[in-house]
Amino acid sequence: MTHEAVNTTVQPVAESAPVVPQKPRKHAELRMTDALRRLLSNMGAPLVSFAIFLFAWSQIAEHVKVNFGSIPGPLAVWHQGVILWDEHWAERAKEAEFYKDLAKHRAEFLATHPGQTFPDIKYSGPPTYLDQICTSLETVFTGFLIGSLIAVPAGILCGLSRTIHNAFNPFIQIFKPVSPLAWLPIVMILVSALYNPPHPWFEKAFLSSAITVAMCSLWPTLINTALGVASIDKDYLNVARVLKLGWWKKTWRIVLPSALPYIFTGLRLSLGVGWMVLIAAEMLAQNPGLGKFVWDMFQNGSSDTLAQIMVAVFTIGIIGFALDRLMLLLQRLVSYDGGKI
Amino acid sequence: MSDYVELFNLTKTYPTPKGAAVIVQDFNLRIKKGEFVALIGHSGCGKSTVLSMLAGLNDISGGGIILAGKELSDAGPDRGVVFQSPCLLPWMTAFENVLLGVNQVFFTASKTERRQIAEYYLTVVGLGDAMHKRPPELSQGMKQRVGIARAFALSPKMLLLDEPFGMLDTLTRIELQQVLLDVWQRTKLTALMVTHDVDEAIFLADRVVMMTNGPAAGVGDTLPISFPRPRNRAALLENTEYYRCREYLITFLEERAHRKTSLAKAA
Numbered sequence: 381m382t383h384e385a386v387n388t389t390v391q392p393v394a395e396s397a398p399v400v401p402q403k404p405r406k407h408a409e410l411r412m413t414d415a416l417r418r419l420l421s422n423m424g425a426p427l428v429s430f431a432i433f434l435f436a437w438s439q440i441a442e443h444v445k446v447n448f449g450s451i452p453g454p455l456a457v458w459h460q461g462v463i464l465w466d467e468h469w470a471e472r473a474k475e476a477e478f479y480k481d482l483a484k485h486r487a488e489f490l491a492t493h494p495g496q497t498f499p500d501i502k503y504s505g506p507p508t509y510l511d512q513i514c515t516s517l518e519t520v521f522t523g524f525l526i527g528s529l530i531a532v533p534a535g536i537l538c539g540l541s542r543t544i545h546n547a548f549n550p551f552i553q554i555f556k557p558v559s560p561l562a563w564l565p566i567v568m569i570l571v572s573a574l575y576n577p578p579h580p581w582f583e584k585a586f587l588s589s590a591i592t593v594a595m596c597s598l599w600p601t602l603i604n605t606a607l608g609v610a611s612i613d614k615d616y617l618n619v620a621r622v623l624k625l626g627w628w629k630k631t632w633r634i635v636l637p638s639a640l641p642y643i644f645t646g647l648r649l650s651l652g653v654g655w656m657v658l659i660a661a662e663m664l665a666q667n668p669g670l671g672k673f674v675w676d677m678f679q680n681g682s683s684d685t686l687a688q689i690m691v692a693v694f695t696i697g698i699i700g701f702a703l704d705r706l707m708l709l710l711q712r713l714v715s716y717d718g719g720k721i
Numbered sequence: 722m723s724d725y726v727e728l729f730n731l732t733k734t735y736p737t738p739k740g741a742a743v744i745v746q747d748f749n750l751r752i753k754k755g756e757f758v759a760l761i762g763h764s765g766c767g768k769s770t771v772l773s774m775l776a777g778l779n780d781i782s783g784g785g786i787i788l789a790g791k792e793l794s795d796a797g798p799d800r801g802v803v804f805q806s807p808c809l810l811p812w813m814t815a816f817e818n819v820l821l822g823v824n825q826v827f828f829t830a831s832k833t834e835r836r837q838i839a840e841y842y843l844t845v846v847g848l849g850d851a852m853h854k855r856p857p858e859l860s861q862g863m864k865q866r867v868g869i870a871r872a873f874a875l876s877p878k879m880l881l882l883d884e885p886f887g888m889l890d891t892l893t894r895i896e897l898q899q900v901l902l903d904v905w906q907r908t909k910l911t912a913l914m915v916t917h918d919v920d921e922a923i924f925l926a927d928r929v930v931m932m933t934n935g936p937a938a939g940v941g942d943t944l945p946i947s948f949p950r951p952r953n954r955a956a957l958l959e960n961t962e963y964y965r966c967r968e969y970l971i972t973f974l975e976e977r978a979h980r981k982t983s984l985a986k987a988a
């Protein structure tokens with residue numbers, strides 16, 4: 381029995397590791413109980429802990445009072461989520477209505493004023509919660525892309541050459557720990573000074589947030605890429621030397637693929653950091669995403685404020701988790717070792 | 722026939738805190754074109770060091786190497802190398818691994834020609850059906866077949882093999898010795914092969930070079946092996962000459978390999 385006890389406690393940690401049976405089992409029934417036990421610990425344990433969490437939360441919600449009334453319980457938060465969802469579709473319906481009217485007006489105008497052009501009017505309703513989520517995702521991916529485009533090549537250079545690594549290292553060490561809240565004002569000032577095209581592609585707030593995300597999230601990719609490139613198997617480099625591969629071919633066909641697992645570990649960490657940083661950046665830069673949503677709700681100070689912010693908290697958490705899984709999937713797809721690291 | 726490869730006074734020293742460590746000193750060897758030479762010696766005496774200097778993967782401390790009339794200075798695809806571990810690139814299929822080198826050497830050939838070269842050598846080593854698998858899907862023996870195909874596909878001036886079958890079980894080793902001999906028979910590339918295995922040396926080589934023990938190792942003795950080719954293992958095992966060669970090599974390793982050490986100390 382002691383063996384089995386050990387077994388069940390170990391399993392949740394070794395998620396995908398093959399389960400080595402402690403003793404050979406003779407009966408199919410015993411195997412059944414084993415499978416059941418595993419299922420319980422894999423599926424049951426999180427369910428139980430979630431239930432406990434919900435119960436504790438609702439207990440606290442009932443008994444703690446804050447300025448705006450009481451803390452919302454799970455149900456209130458769920459309700460608020462549904463409201464935000466419904467609002468989105470109501471807004472979409474209004475938008476569709478608006479464009480239908482507009483088309484009618486345009487047809488009438490063009491019929492009565494031939495040869496003239498009808499002004500191009502856009503619907504300008506407030507962004508809904510789902511719009512804000514999309515904005516946040518766009519911003520984080522833009523920032524992540526900028527950061528990665530800098531970090532991967534820089535990391536490769538650092539990994540290939542000790543000298544370049546030594547030259548870069550002080551900057552990496554000094555800038556890595558800087559908080560997004562410190563970068564953002566600098567970025568905003570620079571963006572408003574330098575980014576003034578007549579027909580801007582991006583909002584300034586969007587650009588500032590994205591650049592801040594890039595500044596904060598590029599470090600894990602940079603460091604991991606450099607590590608991956610530096611720790612490339614010497615045999616692989618010998619292959620490149622024997623074949624006299626040129627610099628490009630060596631980097632592209634040998635160094636990069638061999639460092640890919642490391643690079644993707646870095647990218648995964650970077651996207652996680654970027655998503656975390658984004659919320660703070662959006663609050664300060666007033667980029668119309670989830671960060672601004674949280675900030676606006678906080679400023680409103682209505683009785684729904686806490687529930688709305690909690691919806692945002694769960695949204696942020698779930699999206700962050702999904703992004704992480706997405707990167708893991710990508711890593712498995714492109715890495716030769718199937719994403720073991 | 723004149724000498725094709727010449728190693729003269731080849732020396733390798735490593736700087737250590739206690740002064741330079743002399744691993745190989747005044748190693749002299751001449752190899753004729755198309756000759757297959759095996760290099761044997763005790764573990765750690767410096768066989769791999771000599772081979773990697775020939776491959777250009779290790780700097781030469783003294784002396785020099787001439788290949789086909791030119792002094793070597795760097796690694797290059799004119800020497801096909803087969804290492805003990807095949808070190809295939811795991812993100813490429815066996816075919817791509819071979820093609821990488823072929824593309825590099827035959828860059829003037831057309832794409833189809835280059836693919837044909839890679840396919841030809843993979844088929845010759847017996848991987849016709851498995852050439853589009855990736856290394857993790859291949860057994861150790863199959864990987865080493867790819868390693869052999871990769872080296873031969875370069876059509877190099879010289880072939881360098883460092884214990885290519887050292888990591889294989891006996892049956893696979895015997896199988897691959899035959900594969901190597903077959904491919905070599907077709908191309909007659911000049912070859913230098915490091916091995917621990919006395920039988921392997923006799924079976925494959927035209928000449929066995931015995932190295933003295935380190936430090937300051939050099940050539941202790943050489944033994945010509947004059948069995949006719951193509952060779953047959955079963956026939957060889959019935960030949961008393963085979964056992965004489967075997968005895969000679971083992972005696973050297975057991976008794977005479979140490980001699981130079983005492984000479985070096987005295988000097």
Ligand SMILES: Nc1ncnc2c1ncn2[C@@H]1O[C@H](COP(=O)(O)OP(=O)(O)OP(=O)(O)O)[C@@H](O)[C@H]1O
Nearest residue numbers: 735742744762763764765766767768769770771935
């Ligand atoms: N970087 C180094 N610095 C100092 N000594 C080294 C270095 N590399 C190798 N050596 C020494 O050189 C000697 C020869 O090594 P080498 O690998 O050539 O031996 P070997 O004959 O191939 O042995 P084996 O049969 O085990 O493969 C060894 O004693 C080793 O300790």
Ligand SMILES: [Mg+2]
Nearest residue numbers: 768769770883
């Ligand atoms: Mg060796």
